[in-house]
Amino acid sequence: xxxxxxxxxxWVLVFLFLINILAWLVVYDFNKLLxxxxxxxxxxxGDAIFIxxxxxxxxxxxxxxxxxxxxxxxxxxxxxxxxxDLIILTHPxxxxxxxxxxxxxxxxxxNILWTGxxxxxxxxxxxxxxxxxxxxxxxxxxxxxxNGLRINLLIYxxxxxxxxxxxxFPLESLExxxxxxTNNTSIITKLVFGENSFLFSGDAYKEIERRLIEGEVDLDxxxxxxxxxxxxxxxxxxxxxxxxxxxxxxxxxxxNAYGHPHQEVLEILSKYGIRILRxxxxxxxxxxxxxxxxxxxx
Numbered sequence: 001x002x003x004x005x006x007x008x009x010x011w012v013l014v015f016l017f018l019i020n021i022l023a024w025l026v027v028y029d030f031n032k033l034l035x036x037x038x039x040x041x042x043x044x045x046g047d048a049i050f051i052x053x054x055x056x057x058x059x060x061x062x063x064x065x066x067x068x069x070x071x072x073x074x075x076x077x078x079x080x081x082x083x084x085d086l087i088i089l090t091h092p093x094x095x096x097x098x099x100x101x102x103x104x105x106x107x108x109x110x111n112i113l114w115t116g117x118x119x120x121x122x123x124x125x126x127x128x129x130x131x132x133x134x135x136x137x138x139x140x141x142x143x144x145x146x147n148g149l150r151i152n153l154l155i156y157x158x159x160x161x162x163x164x165x166x167x168x169f170p171l172e173s174l175e176x177x178x179x180x181x182t183n184n185t186s187i188i189t190k191l192v193f194g195e196n197s198f199l200f201s202g203d204a205y206k207e208i209e210r211r212l213i214e215g216e217v218d219l220d221x222x223x224x225x226x227x228x229x230x231x232x233x234x235x236x237x238x239x240x241x242x243x244x245x246x247x248x249x250x251x252x253x254x255x256n257a258y259g260h261p262h263q264e265v266l267e268i269l270s271k272y273g274i275r276i277l278r279x280x281x282x283x284x285x286x287x288x289x290x291x292x293x294x295x296x297x298x
Contacts, residue, residue, distance in 0.1 A: 036163070036193040036289040038223075041072045042279040045229065045253030045260070046095030049200060050076060051191065053163065061088045061189070061200055063099025070102055072284070082107050086151070089114040090187040090202035092124045104130045109140045116144045116175030117185045145187045147171045163193040163291075168217050169208060183228060184208050190221060194291020199243055201227040201234070209239040219243045222294060223287065226250045226269075230261020230278075237268055247275045247296075254280040 034054060041048040043064030050073070051059040058077070063069045073084075084107050089100055092114075101123065103109070112134065118124070134140040143149075149167040169188035179185055186202025199221035201209075205228070212219060224245040227234030229252045248269050252260045261278065269276050277285050277296070286297040 034290060036196070036291070038191070038198055038287040038289070039076065040225070040249050040251055040277075040279055040285040041069065042283045042285075043068055043072065043099065043251070044095075045256045045258075046099070047090070047202075047225075047229075047251045048072065048099055049225065049251075051165075052076070053193075057085045058083070059086045059088070059165070060084055060100070060103065062090055062096040063087075063101070063103055065095040065098050067099065067102045069099035070106060073103070073107075084109055086111040086113060088112075088145075088187060088189070089127070090200075091115065091182045091185050092117055092119040092121075092127065093182055093203065094121070094123055096203075097123050097127055101126055101130060104134070109134065111141045111143060113143045113145050113187070115170060115185050115187060116173070116177075117182055118176065118178045119182055120178075144173055144175045145170065146173045164191075166190045166192070168212060168219075169204065171211070171215065181205075183233075188212070190218070193289050196289040196291060196294055197221040198223045198225070198287075199245070200225045203228040203231075203234070205233045206236045206239070209234065209236055213238060213242055221245055223247045223249060224274075226261070226265065228260075229253075229256075229258070230265045231258065232262040232264045235265050235268065237271075240268065240272055240274070244272075245274055247277060247294075249285055250276065250278045250280075252278060252280045 036054060037052040039050045046064035047062040048064040048069050049061040087100055087103060087109055090096055131142060135142055145167050147167055147169060151165040167187060167189055170185060174185050183203035184205050186204040188202055188204055189200045191198040199219060219242040221243050222245060224243050226248050230250040250261045279285060282298045288295045288297060
């Protein structure tokens with residue numbers, strides 16, 4: 001066989017191999033269309049929650065305190081996918097914001113949801129610059145969060161599963177405001193997919209939890225993202241009684257100077273028989289839902 005013939009055969013084999021890999025990826029991706037995935041990334045002392053819906057929507061809530069989020073996303077997204085449908089900044093604190101800045105720089109973002117709350121820090125000024133760039137280029141739709149906003153992204157028509165992401169807090173627009181404690185401006189959201197639900201509570205303190213209870217907001221959820229990394233400032237007993245979660249997830253760093261999670265919070269969760277998962281112990285925590293049952297993959 002001549003050299004040209006050998007090269008031709010080699011290229012055919014390479015082509016067939018690549019087609020085979022692509023076919024397996026398509027089959028694998030198709031199987032995932034039936035499920036919702038919610039991943040709590042082990043991102044250190046901060047929050048980063050990634051949601052993949054049956055309709056192929058990709059949502060990132062917060063980005064953690066560093067560029068480590070890029071590696072996490074790289075493992076969850078195929079190499080050709082550089083688009084995120086929605087990012088949510090719950091509040092402009094360092095441990096939620098810095099990673100999102102890196103994501104905006106490297107991914108095409110379709111929608112950005114945040115409170116518009118201002119903070120005089122270097123990372124916030126960079127965030128504000130990027131937001132303005134996105135607005136000027138009209139690349140991303142910028143939205144301000146407030147109670148009652150419902151994002152219908154998750155409806156899966158075959159099994160008629162209802163799904164949505166609903167903003168529970170803030171109760172009104174906070175755009176342009178400056179606050180001594182931005183933790184209490186956190187966006188609190190509830191994700192519903194069929195019979196399963198998640199409550200993402202940001203870093204809100206007990207006083208905000210009380211406002212939600214008094215407002216008769218539907219808090220009942222299967223999974224609670226524990227507020228403020230397990231600090232005793234959050235997760236009151238009254239709040240837990242309203243949620244009645246089966247599982248509580250604490251996003252917390254292995255080494256932190258705050259003593260998170262606080263023993264008081266761990267004890268109250270245990271008192272109600274709630275299963276506790278922690279990113280500092282369990283690493284990345286992935287929930288897979290078919291709209292009826294929840295499976296956990298760590």
